[in-house]
Amino acid sequence: MNESEFVLVLASIFLQASPLMIAVAGEALTERAGVVNLSLDGSMLMSAMTGFVVAYTTDNIWLGFLAAALVGAFFALIVAFGSIYLKQSQVAIGFVLTLLGDDLSAFLGQNFVRLPGPSFSKFTIPLLSEIPILGPIFFDQNVIFYFAVILALVTYWWLFRTQPGLHLRASGERPDAAFARGVNVNRVRYLYTVLGGALVGIAGASYSLAIKIGWSDGHTRGFGWIALAIVIFGGWSPIRGAVGAVLFGATKAMATYLQRAFPEVSVVAFNSIPWILMIAVLLVVGSDFTERFTAILPKPLQGPVRQLLRVAPPMALGNTFGEDP
Amino acid sequence: MRVELNEIRKYFGPVKANDGITITFEEGNIYGLLGENGAGKSTLMKILSGFQPFDSGELLLNGSDATFTSPREALAAGIGMLYQEPLDLPPFTILDNYLLGRDNKVIPDRQAAIQELIELTQRYNFDVDIKAHIDSLSVGERQQLELVRLLAGGAEVLILDEPTTGISAEQKDLLFASMRKLAKEENKTLILVSHKLSEVQELCDHAFVLRKGQMVGETDVPCPNEKLVEMMFGQLPERSPRPSVSLEDTMLSIKEMAIRTYRLSVEGLQLDVRSGEVIGLAGLEGSGQGLFLKACAGLLRPAKGSIQLADKDITNHSYHATLAEGVGYLAAGRLEEGLVAGLTLTEHMILGALERKFMIDWESSREETSKRIEHYQVIGTEASTADQLSGGNQQRLLFSLLNTPLRLILMEQPTRGLDVRSADYIWEQLYERRKDGTAIIFISPDLDEILDRSDRIAVFYGGQMLKVVEASETNVDELGHLIGGEL
Ligand SMILES: Nc1ncnc2c1ncn2[C@@H]1O[C@H](COP(=O)(O)OP(=O)(O)O)[C@@H](O)[C@H]1O
Numbered sequence: 001m002n003e004s005e006f007v008l009v010l011a012s013i014f015l016q017a018s019p020l021m022i023a024v025a026g027e028a029l030t031e032r033a034g035v036v037n038l039s040l041d042g043s044m045l046m047s048a049m050t051g052f053v054v055a056y057t058t059d060n061i062w063l064g065f066l067a068a069a070l071v072g073a074f075f076a077l078i079v080a081f082g083s084i085y086l087k088q089s090q091v092a093i094g095f096v097l098t099l100l101g102d103d104l105s106a107f108l109g110q111n112f113v114r115l116p117g118p119s120f121s122k123f124t125i126p127l128l129s130e131i132p133i134l135g136p137i138f139f140d141q142n143v144i145f146y147f148a149v150i151l152a153l154v155t156y157w158w159l160f161r162t163q164p165g166l167h168l169r170a171s172g173e174r175p176d177a178a179f180a181r182g183v184n185v186n187r188v189r190y191l192y193t194v195l196g197g198a199l200v201g202i203a204g205a206s207y208s209l210a211i212k213i214g215w216s217d218g219h220t221r222g223f224g225w226i227a228l229a230i231v232i233f234g235g236w237s238p239i240r241g242a243v244g245a246v247l248f249g250a251t252k253a254m255a256t257y258l259q260r261a262f263p264e265v266s267v268v269a270f271n272s273i274p275w276i277l278m279i280a281v282l283l284v285v286g287s288d289f290t291e292r293f294t295a296i297l298p299k300p301l302q303g304p305v306r307q308l309l310r311v312a313p314p315m316a317l318g319n320t321f322g323e324d325p
Numbered sequence: 326m327r328v329e330l331n332e333i334r335k336y337f338g339p340v341k342a343n344d345g346i347t348i349t350f351e352e353g354n355i356y357g358l359l360g361e362n363g364a365g366k367s368t369l370m371k372i373l374s375g376f377q378p379f380d381s382g383e384l385l386l387n388g389s390d391a392t393f394t395s396p397r398e399a400l401a402a403g404i405g406m407l408y409q410e411p412l413d414l415p416p417f418t419i420l421d422n423y424l425l426g427r428d429n430k431v432i433p434d435r436q437a438a439i440q441e442l443i444e445l446t447q448r449y450n451f452d453v454d455i456k457a458h459i460d461s462l463s464v465g466e467r468q469q470l471e472l473v474r475l476l477a478g479g480a481e482v483l484i485l486d487e488p489t490t491g492i493s494a495e496q497k498d499l500l501f502a503s504m505r506k507l508a509k510e511e512n513k514t515l516i517l518v519s520h521k522l523s524e525v526q527e528l529c530d531h532a533f534v535l536r537k538g539q540m541v542g543e544t545d546v547p548c549p550n551e552k553l554v555e556m557m558f559g560q561l562p563e564r565s566p567r568p569s570v571s572l573e574d575t576m577l578s579i580k581e582m583a584i585r586t587y588r589l590s591v592e593g594l595q596l597d598v599r600s601g602e603v604i605g606l607a608g609l610e611g612s613g614q615g616l617f618l619k620a621c622a623g624l625l626r627p628a629k630g631s632i633q634l635a636d637k638d639i640t641n642h643s644y645h646a647t648l649a650e651g652v653g654y655l656a657a658g659r660l661e662e663g664l665v666a667g668l669t670l671t672e673h674m675i676l677g678a679l680e681r682k683f684m685i686d687w688e689s690s691r692e693e694t695s696k697r698i699e700h701y702q703v704i705g706t707e708a709s710t711a712d713q714l715s716g717g718n719q720q721r722l723l724f725s726l727l728n729t730p731l732r733l734i735l736m737e738q739p740t741r742g743l744d745v746r747s748a749d750y751i752w753e754q755l756y757e758r759r760k761d762g763t764a765i766i767f768i769s770p771d772l773d774e775i776l777d778r779s780d781r782i783a784v785f786y787g788g789q790m791l792k793v794v795e796a797s798e799t800n801v802d803e804l805g806h807l808i809g810g811e812l
């Protein structure tokens with residue numbers, strides 16, 4: 001591989017990772033508030049389909065994204081309403097919605113399969129794109145990439161630096177303590193479940209309108225589950241999640257490369273590499289290895305490193321909260 | 326601020342938790358609210374602090390009517406409550422925990438909050454590292470932070486619900502000092518909820534006593550202990566004397582044991598326990614006594630040394646193998662380590678049985694459970710789940726789950742959160758077991774309990790078993806110095 005090929009591969013890894021970064025940011029917000037929206041795979045399919053169909057028929061890509069966000073938000077609203085108001089299992093609702101989204105998208109989108117449609121294109125940032133190597137990778141990218149990066153940064157900032165972010169995290173960690181401090185826990189949960197769902201919808205549409213342009217049956221199948229896994233892998237942080245999405249893309253690219261190098265080995269074997277790596281990392285980070293590892297570091301480094309490696313799910317994730325304790 | 330509660334009633338189904346309670350708290354005073362477990366103390370205080378609505382009654386602040394729909398409203402009106410379990414956010418940093426609900430701008434002013442925190446912690450002599458996470462703090466430190474938060478939020482009335490459960494003696498002194506300062510120098514109203522007479526005697530100006538949801542008496546304190554006890558229980562319970570048992574052969578023998586974890590190493594442990602003997606382990610939290618107990622139970626593998634039970638070497642036995650040798654272990658965290666929240670009492674009994682059958686004999690299990698429920702006076706039925714029981718009853722349930730006969734019982738804080746009478750009852754049951762030759766080793770932060778209940782006391786300090794003393798030849802004062810490392 002020569003240098004320009006390498007740059008192209010890297011640029012494509014970042015582009016491919018963008019929708020995952022968006023979905024991960026959305027789901028991280030939702031789960032940090034204490035709700036698991038397990039319907040991601042189905043709602044991404046639905047929004048990818050809706051986004052494409054709306055953009056195709058109106059010839060307006062923005063309307064496509066808007067419609068996709070609404071579809072994602074609607075799926076999430078069902079999860080929120082079912083778990084908060086009806087006090088049903090979030091997992092069960094999410095699962096059923098996943099199956100529904102898969103079949104419904106195939107049915108509703110059947111007349112729009114494999115049509116050429118409108119799409120987002122590259123946006124070259126002047127000056128910055130001139131920088132050797134980094135320029136073509138980061139600053140000569142599809143608009144969706146810029147959006148994903150900014151989104152990851154903004155959601156991180158929102159979560160960890162603002163008062164609404166505190167309310168959000170407190171609702172997911174210890175709702176009774178949040179309630180005692182004046183947080184309207186269930187309102188917070190509704191809000192971020194729906195907002196997270198809208199972002200998942202945008203992620204879905206960014207496949208059909210920017211990355212894998214068009215629509216076909218099962219167009220984004222699997223990516224919802226991958227996003228859910230990366231949320232955990234990324235410790236419920238949008239930035240770590242974004243890094244996780246890129247690493248995931250990189251291992252996939254590596255798998256493709258290895259496949260070409262060793263054509264005699266079955267394709268399936270290489271496809272499983274990203275998953276095995278993911279499990280390995282989770283095992284290492286989740287064990288008390290981190291404690292031992294940080295204990296041998298110099299004192300001033302211990303705090304930040306422990307913070308960086310912390311992977312604890314929000315304590316009240318998946319629990320319902322009733323106001324009269 | 327003057328607080329008046331008039332005829333407050335709160336029923337939970339058939340349970341009259343508060344049955345027409347009338348109390349007035351004046352400012353500048355420290356009040357004790359006494360009563361045995363289940364008397365209704367926490368319920369009354371949760372009503373006052375806006376955590377629970379009341380069924381009927383009247384709440385007056387400085388003479389004017391008030392009702393709260395949330396703790397936040399109560400705090401805004403000047404009433405703050407420190408809950409039995411600090412109501413904070415363990416994964417948060419101290420700063421984030423403090424900021425939540427405090428500075429309501431979208432982007433909170435972190436610098437100002439840090440200043441505020443430092444200033445307040447210094448004013449009350451609290452010592453915490455602001456960069457730390459809440460889950461790395463002890464319960465005592467978390468309480469201090471909650472107090473600081475309530476004070477910053479404008480609390481004029483501070484309620485502390487059993488604040489000394491689970492904190493060290495040092496932290497207790499610090500807490501009491503700051504409470505005195507708040508009442509006497511800053512003219513706040515303080516309410517200490519407790520079932521420990523000594524604390525109320527030490528700290529309070531005036532005590533109210535609740536029994537079965539009603540106010541049954543009040544008195545200025547200090548006063549003779551008997552007076553308070555009589556109000557709390559109706560009649561004077563006698564602390565059951567420790568029956569003398571002839572100590573037989575060595576039951577447990579620990580030789581040259583060392584336990585090493587990355588937090589603390591405990592070296593040179595040496596102890597012989599005879600059958601029928603009660604050994605109390607004294608020491609500040611984290612001095613090594615907990616690790617020692619866990620190693621005896623097979624929950625930790627010692628790095629060195631040997632453990633001999635009767636004539637069998639059980640040094641590297643797993644927890645389950647150790648239990649099978651006739652050892653019982655009771656952890657301090659009831660619902661975390663000892664009980665399974667959603668399982669019924671019968672199911673607990675079945676889980677704990679040594680004999681594992683594939684099919685469950687429900688009929689006889691239920692019989693056995695109801696026998697144990699009666700014997701240990703657990704208030705609940707075979708079909709109630711563990712989390713439905715009150716704290717004291719959960720503790721009794723844990724005891725009822727211990728199998729008979731046992732060679733050795735290991736306990737962490739066996740009477741935590743129990744009033745005098747329930748604690749006494751538990752110990753009577755334990756004394757019974759000594760007659761069969763069962764040896765007992767227990768940890769307690771309460772030096773009085775250790776002194777009264779043990780034959781010998783092993784004092785831990787900084788990862789060492791500092792000294793083993795005869796309980797009859799020492800006193801609280803000497804123990805207090807020993808656990809501080811002064812030989
Ligand atoms: N949320 C609740 N639901 C049902 N019963 C309750 C609840 N809270 C308290 N109780 C019952 O009310 C009584 C008084 O409890 P509590 O006020 O906690 O007593 P104390 O704090 O004095 O030990 C107990 O019998 C307890 O089981």
Ligand SMILES: [Mg+2]
Pocket residue numbers: 366367
């Ligand atoms: Mg209580």
